[in-house]
Amino acid sequence: MTAEKTRRRAANDEEKAWRRNEILAAAKTVFATKGFHATTMADVARETRSSYGTVYWYFPSKDSLFDELMDAEGEALRHSILDAVTAAAPDDVSAALEVAIRATFEFFEADRASVKLLFRDSLATGDRFERHLGVIYEGFIADLRQLVVTAQEQGDLVDAPPEIVAFSVAALIGQLALRRLATDDGLSAAVLAQFVVNLLLDGLRPRI
Amino acid sequence: MTAEKTRRRAANDEEKAWRRNEILAAAKTVFATKGFHATTMADVARETRSSYGTVYWYFPSKDSLFDELMDAEGEALRHSILDAVTAAAPDDVSAALEVAIRATFEFFEADRASVKLLFRDSLATGDRFERHLGVIYEGFIADLRQLVVTAQEQGDLVDAPPEIVAFSVAALIGQLALRRLATDDGLSAAVLAQFVVNLLLDGLRPRI
Amino acid sequence: MTAEKTRRRAANDEEKAWRRNEILAAAKTVFATKGFHATTMADVARETRSSYGTVYWYFPSKDSLFDELMDAEGEALRHSILDAVTAAAPDDVSAALEVAIRATFEFFEADRASVKLLFRDSLATGDRFERHLGVIYEGFIADLRQLVVTAQEQGDLVDAPPEIVAFSVAALIGQLALRRLATDDGLSAAVLAQFVVNLLLDGLRPRI
Amino acid sequence: MTAEKTRRRAANDEEKAWRRNEILAAAKTVFATKGFHATTMADVARETRSSYGTVYWYFPSKDSLFDELMDAEGEALRHSILDAVTAAAPDDVSAALEVAIRATFEFFEADRASVKLLFRDSLATGDRFERHLGVIYEGFIADLRQLVVTAQEQGDLVDAPPEIVAFSVAALIGQLALRRLATDDGLSAAVLAQFVVNLLLDGLRPRI
DNA sequence: AATGAATGAGGATTCATTCAT
DNA sequence: AATGAATGAATCCTCATTCAT
Numbered sequence: 001m002t003a004e005k006t007r008r009r010a011a012n013d014e015e016k017a018w019r020r021n022e023i024l025a026a027a028k029t030v031f032a033t034k035g036f037h038a039t040t041m042a043d044v045a046r047e048t049r050s051s052y053g054t055v056y057w058y059f060p061s062k063d064s065l066f067d068e069l070m071d072a073e074g075e076a077l078r079h080s081i082l083d084a085v086t087a088a089a090p091d092d093v094s095a096a097l098e099v100a101i102r103a104t105f106e107f108f109e110a111d112r113a114s115v116k117l118l119f120r121d122s123l124a125t126g127d128r129f130e131r132h133l134g135v136i137y138e139g140f141i142a143d144l145r146q147l148v149v150t151a152q153e154q155g156d157l158v159d160a161p162p163e164i165v166a167f168s169v170a171a172l173i174g175q176l177a178l179r180r181l182a183t184d185d186g187l188s189a190a191v192l193a194q195f196v197v198n199l200l201l202d203g204l205r206p207r208i
Numbered sequence: 209m210t211a212e213k214t215r216r217r218a219a220n221d222e223e224k225a226w227r228r229n230e231i232l233a234a235a236k237t238v239f240a241t242k243g244f245h246a247t248t249m250a251d252v253a254r255e256t257r258s259s260y261g262t263v264y265w266y267f268p269s270k271d272s273l274f275d276e277l278m279d280a281e282g283e284a285l286r287h288s289i290l291d292a293v294t295a296a297a298p299d300d301v302s303a304a305l306e307v308a309i310r311a312t313f314e315f316f317e318a319d320r321a322s323v324k325l326l327f328r329d330s331l332a333t334g335d336r337f338e339r340h341l342g343v344i345y346e347g348f349i350a351d352l353r354q355l356v357v358t359a360q361e362q363g364d365l366v367d368a369p370p371e372i373v374a375f376s377v378a379a380l381i382g383q384l385a386l387r388r389l390a391t392d393d394g395l396s397a398a399v400l401a402q403f404v405v406n407l408l409l410d411g412l413r414p415r416i
Numbered sequence: 417m418t419a420e421k422t423r424r425r426a427a428n429d430e431e432k433a434w435r436r437n438e439i440l441a442a443a444k445t446v447f448a449t450k451g452f453h454a455t456t457m458a459d460v461a462r463e464t465r466s467s468y469g470t471v472y473w474y475f476p477s478k479d480s481l482f483d484e485l486m487d488a489e490g491e492a493l494r495h496s497i498l499d500a501v502t503a504a505a506p507d508d509v510s511a512a513l514e515v516a517i518r519a520t521f522e523f524f525e526a527d528r529a530s531v532k533l534l535f536r537d538s539l540a541t542g543d544r545f546e547r548h549l550g551v552i553y554e555g556f557i558a559d560l561r562q563l564v565v566t567a568q569e570q571g572d573l574v575d576a577p578p579e580i581v582a583f584s585v586a587a588l589i590g591q592l593a594l595r596r597l598a599t600d601d602g603l604s605a606a607v608l609a610q611f612v613v614n615l616l617l618d619g620l621r622p623r624i
Numbered sequence: 625m626t627a628e629k630t631r632r633r634a635a636n637d638e639e640k641a642w643r644r645n646e647i648l649a650a651a652k653t654v655f656a657t658k659g660f661h662a663t664t665m666a667d668v669a670r671e672t673r674s675s676y677g678t679v680y681w682y683f684p685s686k687d688s689l690f691d692e693l694m695d696a697e698g699e700a701l702r703h704s705i706l707d708a709v710t711a712a713a714p715d716d717v718s719a720a721l722e723v724a725i726r727a728t729f730e731f732f733e734a735d736r737a738s739v740k741l742l743f744r745d746s747l748a749t750g751d752r753f754e755r756h757l758g759v760i761y762e763g764f765i766a767d768l769r770q771l772v773v774t775a776q777e778q779g780d781l782v783d784a785p786p787e788i789v790a791f792s793v794a795a796l797i798g799q800l801a802l803r804r805l806a807t808d809d810g811l812s813a814a815v816l817a818q819f820v821v822n823l824l825l826d827g828l829r830p831r832i
Numbered sequence: 833a834a835t836g837a838a839t840g841a842g843g844a845t846t847c848a849t850t851c852a853t
Numbered sequence: 854a855a856t857g858a859a860t861g862a863a864t865c866c867t868c869a870t871t872c873a874t
Contacts, residue, residue: 019854037245037332040847051856052849062848094413123328124245157412160403163393164384165412168404171383172376179375187372195372203411204365204373205302227837248864259839264866266837435858453661453748456843467860468845474858478844510829536747540661573828580811580819581828583803584796591795592788601787611784612792619827620781620789621718643833664868675835676870686869 020058023048024072027065032113036066036124066121073117078139080107093151098197100147101173105189108177115181119174141166172196228266231256232280235273240321244274244332274329281325286347288315301359306405308355309381313397316385323389327382349374380404436474439464440488443481448529452482452540482537489533494555496523509567514613516563517589521605524593531597535590557582588612644682647672648696651689656737660690660748690745697741702763704731717775722821724771725797729813732801739805743798765790796820 026047030039041062045055059065084103090096108115144166151157157165176192187195234255238247249270253263267273292311298304316323352374359365365373384400395403442463446455457478461471475481500519506512524531560582567573573581592608603611650671654663665686669679683689708727714720732739768790775781781789800816 016854041849042847045857052858053851053856054854056849057854120331123331124243155414158406158414160407160412161393161395164395164400164403165407167387168380168384168407171387172380175379175383176372176376179379185369185371187369192372195368196376198366199368199376199408199411201411201413203407203409204368205409206363206366224837249866250864260841260866261839261868262837268866270865432858451748457845458843461861468862469847469860470858472845476845539744539747571830574822574830576819576823576828577809577811579809580800580816584800584820584823587799587803588792588796591799592792595791595795601785603785603788608788611788614782615784615792615827616823617827617829619823619825620784621825622779622782640833665870666868669836676837677835677872678833680870681833 023055023058023065024069027069028073028113028117031066031069031121032116036121070117070122073114074139077104077107077114077118078143082143093147093154093156094197094201096147097151097200098193100144101169101196102190102193104173105177105193109189112181115174115177119178141170144169169200172200231263231266231273232277235277236281236321236325239274239277239329240324244329278325278330281322282347285312285315285322285326286351289348290351301355301362301364302405302409304355305359305408306401308352309377309404310398310401312381313385313401317397320389323382323385327386349378352377377408380408439471439474439481440485443485444489444529444533447482447485447537448532452537486533486538489530490555493520493523493530493534494559498559509563509570509572510613510617512563513567513616514609516560517585517612518606518609520589521593521609525605528597531590531593535594557586560585585616588616647679647682647689648693651693652697652737652741655690655693655745656740660745694741694746697738698763701728701731701738701742702767705764705767717771717778717780718821718825720771721775721824722817724768725793725820726814726817728797729801729817733813736805739798739801743802765794768793793824796824
């Protein structure tokens with residue numbers, strides 16, 4: 001009996017988690033398309049092919065749904081980058097940076113909705129601005145920061161406040177990715193990544 | 209008679225323009241504080257110490273009020289930078305860039321509401337995103353782009369798509385300025401500007 | 417299971433239709449009392465003993481609510497007349513005409529709100545005037561027109577454009593009914609109907 | 625001095641009356657075009673090429689402006705008909721009726737705005753419905769009624785309540801004129817008038 | 833007389849959220 | 854768990870009217 005119960009509950013939990021994710025996915029689509037404020041809970045429910053009640057069963061409010069979505073997006077981005085860096089096993093820091101940046105652009109390339117969510121709608125909620133900006137960048141920047149600190153210790157990067165450096169990298173990538181959604185100038189993720197890496201490492205002043 | 213009339217009309221026009229600007233200023237304060245969506249026309253009217261009707265007498269809608277505000281902010285920033293560069297009469301391009309970047313940070317330092325408006329709320333209006341991003345950056349970036357092109361012709365900057373370079377500079381500055389509003393790490397405009405200039409010109413990789 | 421579900425859904429649909437009609441009825445009362453423009457959605461909601469939201473749940477706008485009401489009124493009038501004519505099974509056309517006209521006056525006698533709605537408020541919506549006039553009279557006049565054509569074929573009515581004849585009959589009845597709401601001169605529906613029939617069939621010139 | 629003053633005052637009064645009429649004419653155009661409710665005082669002022677204040681200088685409110693307009697329209701129609709009848713000096717009542725009806729249609733033919741004003745917008749003001757309907761028809765119907773009474777005394781018209789007869793004639797003409805604005809079936813004023821006269825005098829039943 | 837800026841009550845509509853079923 | 858009907862506060866905007874100049 002207990003085994004049976006456990007199995008059932010497990011199946012149940014799985015079902016539950018699946019439904020949650022389904023709603024999150026639907027919300028992502030709608031938020032990215034219409035923006036946070038223009039999106040209504042009715043839109044979300046419709047996209048989920050369910051009803052108000054169901055959405056509210058899994059999420060207590062529109063804000064919480066959005067918050068959770070943002071967290072998930074941040075996490076997804078972070079893992080995507082870490083995986084790429086791990087897989088590439090780069091020799092030095094500049095190689096690692098290049099891998100990370102390329103992975104970031106590719107992540108956004110593959111999922112345009114993420115860009116809008118992370119870099120546009122994260123600012124949509126007014127007062128909570130700080131909170132979201134923090135949440136989003138938190139993990140992303142923390143990782144970058146680690147990279148920067150390591151590089152500085154090895155003498156691969158000049159001395160500069162690592163927070164600022166990490167933030168600059170994140171901002172640069174984010175804004176460039178956002179820009180691509182508006183103006184299509186045919187620059188691939190790889191080309192953009194290369195540009196950013198060059199800019200970051202060697203700057204724009206020509207060497208002799 | 210005519211002279212008198214003309215004088216009166218001129219005074220009237222001035223009065224009118226003054227009222228318009230008053231409303232614009234009030235709107236700027238409120239939008240920057242609460243964000244575009246959380247701001248109501250009642251808020252704007254209250255801040256103006258007038259009524260709904262008066263605001264609507266000068267601006268046909270909340271959107272148009274916001275649009276005009278954005279345009280004005282963009283223009284103000286642009287002029288502020290141009291003036292600084294003109295006054296400094298820098299010798300070479302890197303000096304010019306430094307002046308420009310410092311002027312930008314100082315502009316934002318002096319007027320924190322501008323940052324929020326330009327880099328946060330400009331994205332607030334959903335579909336019109338492209339329009340506003342364009343409008344705001346338009347002049348700002350156009351000027352930067354000119355600077356970049358000139359520098360490239362003189363061999364002072366590496367070859368890279370000038371649009372991207374200009375956009376990157378703008379984005380970097382904007383995001384760093386925005387960040388300062390949230391997290392106060394005591395970095396002055398001058399220090400930040402120096403950091404950005406160094407990063408942009410020489411990159412983060414140490415020279416031998 | 418299925419049977420139960422079907423039963424429940426049917427009950428639900430019925431309930432829904434009932435609520436709709438309840439709102440429609442409330443709207444009819446209010447529109448007839450205050451006129452289209454002077455009626456607010458708050459009035460309608462209050463009369464329904466529900467809220468804004470509920471009215472808007474069933475009807476997308478004030479206009480659509482009004483439109484639907486007008487259509488329903490037109491249909492009700494039409495059916496009322498057709499039923500009367502069918503029941504009376506009149507021998508000739510003039511008898512049929514008399515029955516129809518009497519039925520019309522009786523319909524309006526029984527439901528004074530209808531008169532106001534059909535002949536006063538149908539004109540209230542400005543540009544949409546043609547549309548409504550058309551919709552309302554459409555069925556009413558179409559039936560009358562058929563009666564007229566038949567009568568003309570049998571030589572019971574003089575040759576004249578049937579549209580005009582039908583329209584004239586409808587207008588005469590409508591305006592007389594509307595007049596009764598304002599000036600009560602104690603004329604019953606039957607008397608008025610008789611007057612109209614006489615006027616239409618034999619005119620006002622005495623026979624020798 | 626007194627003579628001079630008088631002359632000045634007279635000129636002044638004339639000027640004043642002229643301005644009033646100008647505003648009334650402008651209001652007529654706008655009301656007829658957009659309907660009473662959709663017309664704003666700003667519309668009226670604009671059409672007058674003056675300002676709010678000027679309109680309010682001559683008329684205390686939108687309602688009073690409308691009321692006066694309606695009265696003027698009613699009067700104009702009435703005079704137009706009386707003039708026509710006087711000029712034609714008809715022999716008998718049926719001739720007089722024909723002249724009157726034709727004159728009415730011609731009046732409306734020449735001034736389509738009048739139709740809308742008298743037969744559509746007169747109903748626009750809800751509660752005041754009775755008042756306006758009365759005002760409009762008052763003179764018009766009073767004259768018709770007189771015609772009817774005279775005819776009945778001479779044995780030219782059957783016995784029937786003269787108010788109802790007069791009202792019926794007025795209604796028939798009004799509604800047919802209104803109809804012409806919506807559906808253009810190419811019927812001239814003369815043809816319509818002839819139809820109405822025939823219908824009223826001899827009815828629709830063919831004589832043996 | 834004329835102007836037009838200012839006022840603010842009022843109205844249609846939206847939408848997050850609740851809750852009976 | 855799920856549904857979707859119900860709620861009503863909140864918001865943008867309109868427009869008749871007033872009044873200082």
